[in-house]
Amino acid sequence: MKDSWVLAGLSVLAVSFLVWLAWLHRQRVFTGTNDFIAFYAGGRLAGTADLYDRDRVRQVQLERVGVTGEAWRFIRLPYYAALFWPLAQLPYRPAYLVWQLLSLGAAVGFVWQYRVAPRGVTTLMTCLSLPLAASFLNGQDLAWLLLWIALAAHWRGQDRPFLAGAVLALCAAKYHLFLLLPLLVIARREWRLGAGLAGGAAAIVAASFAAGGIDWPLKYYEVLTDPQIHPGAAVMPNLHGAFSFAPSLAPLESAATALVAGAVWLVARWGSFEYGLAAVLAGGLLAGYHAYLPDCALLLPALLIVLTRSRWHWLRMVAMALLAPAVYFLVLLQTPWAVVVPGLVTVVVAAMAAESWGSRGRNSRYSPAG
Secondary structure, eight states: OHHHHHHHHHHHHHHHHHHHHHHHTHHHHHHTOSTHHHHHHHHHHTTSTTTTOHHHHHHHHHHHTSOOOGGGSOOSOHHHHHHTHHHHTSOHHHHHHHHHHHHHHHHHHHHHHOOSSOHHHHHHHHHHOHHHHHHHHTTOOHHHHHHHHHHHHHHHHTTOHHHHHHHHGGGGGGGGGOTTHHHHHHHHTOHHHHHHHHHHHHHHHHHHHHHHOTTHHHHHHHHHTOGGGSOOGGGOSSHHHHTTTOGGGHHHHHHHHHHHHHHHHHHHHHSOHHHHHHHHHHHHHHHOSSOOGGGGGGHHHHHHHHHHHOSOHHHHHHHHHHHSSGGGGGGGGOTTGGGHHHHHHHHHHHHHHHHHHHTTTTOGGGSOOO
16 A cells, blocks of 8 residues: 555656646647647548648648648548548647547556556556657657557457457557567467457558548658658667668668567567567667657557566666656757667667577466467
8 A cells, every 4th residue: 555655646746747848848738739730630631632732731731720830741541530530620729639638548548458567557657758748748649559559468368369459450550660560470370469450450451542542552652751751860769860870871770670670579489478569569669760759658568568577687677767757858869869768779679589588498478379
């Protein structure tokens, strides 16, 4: 009981700190002058041929919100625009308020549903998460990804792998951070989970054609290859950001990405499902080409697994460091300071691979699924 009160008190202090940060950025937070503008425009244009048209998006934003910008182009799959269609029928400010309240509910749902660590610990670390706070400040959707991950882990633990895979498909909202997920399916022979994932992905593709038209893939490709939607590589907390200071190091970036994928494979093959999921989340952040501070919220469920499952004390301490808010301020300082976060995440993934490999055949927790 005493520990519960301590965790509750620390959680209140953490929330107070994040509220203070929100107050410092109150103009952007309270007016919704953030990334929700892109979601709102996408919702307004869902089902039209103009979803990825730069000029049309700007026109909608100026008419409905009063501001526009290159950073607020809609860059998600068309199905995601359709999901925002109901909100986009409201005036902008009410739609933004509803979105933030729904996202807060998703964050609470993650805390309630994610059973990897004691709920008090999960609550505290969620309240301390500076990346998740940044997601709210920017009107983004990382809280929803955390909820999908929590539900997937829960249903997989309840021997409902098809449902787990189907809900993981919803992470297609940021699919570029989940490109290593198939390694978990293949390495562990999680075929029922893979079937749910494939079924969910097929539904998403079908919905995208319905919302974006037959030629949406070409238009979407044109958006993705526009350098203006990938600004500030020096503050990206991934391998691309770590190597961005020298374009000549691109081959090393590719080699490092391959090594991360290999480490994730080892964890998935010889570790538990939870350990494999943690490696997929951490490795996906490293390997993703487009990532910023809010995306580090995906480390929250991964590091909670490491914190409660690793037998190596030093690895648990690294996980604690990455769960604390202070380290993420370094991301904002650009290279070389921004390299600290991807560097520590790389250490975590490599250590998980070494721990899983060293435990193969000796601990059933690390044996692959049959």
